[in-house]
Amino acid sequence: MKFIRQFLIIILISFAGELLHAILPLPVPASIYGLLILLAGLQTKVIPLKAVDEAGGFLIEIMPMLFIPAGVGLMVSWGDLKPVLVPIIVTIVVTTVLVMGVSGRTAQFVLKKEEKKDE
């Protein structure tokens, strides 16, 4: 029973996110609105952590699996992709490594500077 109620809360928030997505003219997906709503709810204690944590934990655990259909979709876009495959793959691989490096090193630099200041 607990599981059903937790799932209900999560689905209701997803629905609220969907509504915001339909109403507001921003390219922000329903899921991000929902994330912000749930975060605000938890932060203000309107939604206690206990009301969502088990169903939420399950959904987070299975998350990688949920991308299977999107990945299989490559099958469909293959025709469009093929002529520009090499430049696109090179761009994707290099920039992904670049972004990870730049963002991680910058954050780490600031973190270490702050830690030194605290000492």
Place this chain on the structure above:
Amino acid sequence: MSNMLHGSTFFCMAISLFGYEAGIFLRKKLKIGIFNPLLVSIIFVIIVLKVTGIDYDTYDKGANVLSYLLTPSTVCLAIPLYQQMNLLKKNLKAIIAGITTGVFASLAGVWVFSMLFHLKKQFYVTLLPKSITTAIGMGISEELGGIVTITVAAIVITGIIGNMFAEGICKLCKIEHPIAKGLAIGTASHAMGTAKAMEIGEIEGAMSSLSIAVAGLMTVVGASIFYHLY
């Protein structure tokens, strides 16, 4: 036999889950990063669909519950975020610095490579949102006149790379701090990378999910500026 498979309600879901389990099994046995469960299941499903002649729409109907759960699952990323709220407040400067530079590096990287390869502007804008979550990325691509299916493909490939190599890239770049790791993974490879960050640790996972939302929103603004540069 073939007809039965085409009409089956559960076949597509079964091969998806089986492919994923097989990926977990292979990774455990062989301990090689390339056997990423997500990648293994995607390849497995594509092969099975090709062999049985089932088209993508039929597959998508059967495996739809997976896509369906994606929004509620993303919503739940608020939970680790909430649990790490103190950490977030304490490290606000580093978080903003890391995500902002990452978003800029992504847009600038696509800009430089598009010029190097003499890509048409349409492909350039198609690739601009490649590091962010599919839902926001699709919106940006459409808005700027890109080819949405290729944007989705680019986002998925980026995510697979992030999911597979996040640990290696962090090691290579000497990114050791859990907060920095999470920020790097989420900013570079959205929710698919975040799934990996969740496995690495709670702090990494929380920071990574924070980065999806923030980097996504920053890219909305950044991409429209970079649009005019090409």
